[in-house]
Amino acid sequence: MMAEKIDLLVYNIGKLVTMQGVARARVGDEMQQVETIERGAVAIQNGKVVAVGEEIQVREQLKNKVFAAELDAKQKLVTPGLVDPHTHLVHGGSRENELDMKLKGVSYLDILAAGGGIHSTVQATRRATEEELYEKARKSLDIFMQYGATTVEVKSGYGLTLEDEWKQLKVAKRLQETHPVDLVSTFMGAHAVPTEYKGKSAEYVDKVINQMLPEIKTHSLAEFCDVFCEHGVFTVEESRQILLAAKEMGFRIKIHADEIVPMGGAQLAAELGCISAEHLLAATDEGLEAMSRQGVIGVCLPATSFNLRAPHARARKMIELGIPVALSTDYNPGSSPTESLQLVMTLGALNLNLTPEEILTAMTINAAYAINRGDTVGSLEVGKQADLVLYDAPNLAYLVYHFGINHVDTVIKDGQIVVSEGQKVS
Known part of the structure; x- marks a missing residue:
């Protein structure tokens, strides 16, 4: 035998x-x-x-x-294997043209309001073919893997129409089927109010809830739904409407919360039972305490703060309050154009005051739980x-x-x- x-x-x-x-x-x-x-x-x-x-x-x-x-x-x-719980992997174009504006002190929200930022990437993503998006994302995913990532979350949110959000999520699905790295997809049609809906955000929120979410769910293109709850983007009430609708349809929910202005996104994450709240640079003590009570994972993105020259999330405060902390690249073409979780490790130490052990925890088991994969990876x-x-x-x-x-x-x-x-x- x-x-x-x-x-x-x-x-x-x-x-x-x-x-x-x-x-x-x-x-x-x-x-x-x-x-x-x-x-x-x-x-x-x-x-x-x-x-x-x-x-x-x-x-x-x-x-x-x-x-x-x-x-x-x-x-x-x-x-x-390292786990990245927050990326915008699939997108068209790049935004190096905004570097000069940043150096001159133009803020992220001002660039967005002037039609740049996310809106610029939306236009590039809409123009790109599915094959062009696939090849661009595949190249970045190779870099992620070479730097140690074996599981990566990927958000849509650069289409802002059903057709173009679908295109992004189809690319993510193809990569999941063809690339060694595991992908976890998040629908983020509420990443910005598209320029064609300027001044009509309620109308766009209705479109996200009644047109986009049901189609994405029916075709199983995403497991999570995320919203950018921020001044000049989506209000707390608009974010609540979208996330509640998503939750009722069976999506797991997460939120871009309190990145620039203390809007109450952290409190909303706790109220709705989000699996995670992400960014949190401007989160208040009350918001963090609410997250702690509900077990919401805090996903910190120090490369974004570094690139925007913005204050950092209070990771040490989160740990003191008993919030599980995860770390991510926030890979995207504007505020954090890096696929290196190893760079984030160093920023996590120098700018968030985390120890090497806390950093690895935040990039493995906690990051895995932030995308509902803690039972299989991390x-x-x-x-x-x-x-x-x-x-x-x-x-x-x-x-x-x-x-x-x-x-x-x-x-x-x-x-x-x-x-x-x-x-x-x-």
């Missing part, structure tokens, strides 16, 4: 950070408590983790099995997806401290090596 085969054993790991522990988003001191195993190993079968721990114990546990392949980690640091545990990153770094602190380069050597997604020596495996 032939011995059962194990697909892959990753061994000789210097430090293996598993993120095993609580089966929910971590809060408070839990974010600092990460399990690190010296001389570790991970065994993988059918795309899932079947054993994880000290190498000597894993080999003993599987002594009657045969390893079809073995990968020597050469004492590298290994973590779960930690290295038996039965979960075998998503691992091997870094050419000795420890977590070095990963955060040595910035401006890509530390990733190898990425394993669903048990398959998809990045080797920093390059995508064709």
Whole structure:
């Protein structure tokens, strides 16, 4: 009788950070408590983790099995695959033309009001074909993966018509089917009031609720619905109407809250039971306390603050209040044109005052729960997806401290090596 085969054993790991522990988003001191195993190993079968721990114990546990392949980690640091819970991956064009305006002190909302910002990207996205959007997004997704991301949320919101929102979400669906990285889609038709509805926001809100949401739901193009609740964009009441309608249709809901003006978006997130509230630069104590009471995850986007030269979200306050904190690139063509979660790690330390352990928690298990994937990704545990990153770094602190380069050597997604020596495996 032939011995059962194990697909892959990753061994000789210097430090293996598993993120095993609580089966929910971590809060408070839990974010600092990460399990690190010296001389570790991970065994993988059918795309899932079947054993994880000290190498000597894993080999003993599987002594009657045969390893079809073995990968020597050469004492590298290994973590779960990184999870990005907030991106605008699919879009047309870019907005480097706005850099000069930013340098001259023109604000984000002023650029938007003048027809730039989101409106500029909407026009470029509407003009682009589905194939053009697909190729552009695929290239960015390759970069995400090469920098360690294995699961990425992707929002629509640059179409603002049913046809063009559909186009964006179809591209995301194609990428989910063809690219190694897992995508989680969010409908964000309420990203801005389109220029053709200027002064008629109520009419556009009605269109989102009664035309767009039902079609997106019927064709299963998105799991989440998001709204940009902001001064000059959507009011708290308009956001409430859209999110309540989405919730009634079976969407999970999240919200861009209190990014620039303290509108009460954080309180609305708590009131409606949003899975997450995102940005939160201007969130009040009352808003954060409401989020804490309801267990709303706070998704902080330090690269956006850095690029806009804006104040940062109060991540330390959130942790003190017991809010689960996640981190994201907010990849988009205007306020955060970066696919590097490793850059966000450094900004999370220097500008949000988070420790390396808190940062990894925020980019793995908490980020996974922010997009309803905490039961399958975000930690290295038996039965979960075998998503691992091997870094050419000795420890977590070095990963955060040595910035401006890509530390990733190898990425394993669903048990398959998809990045080797920093390059995508064709």
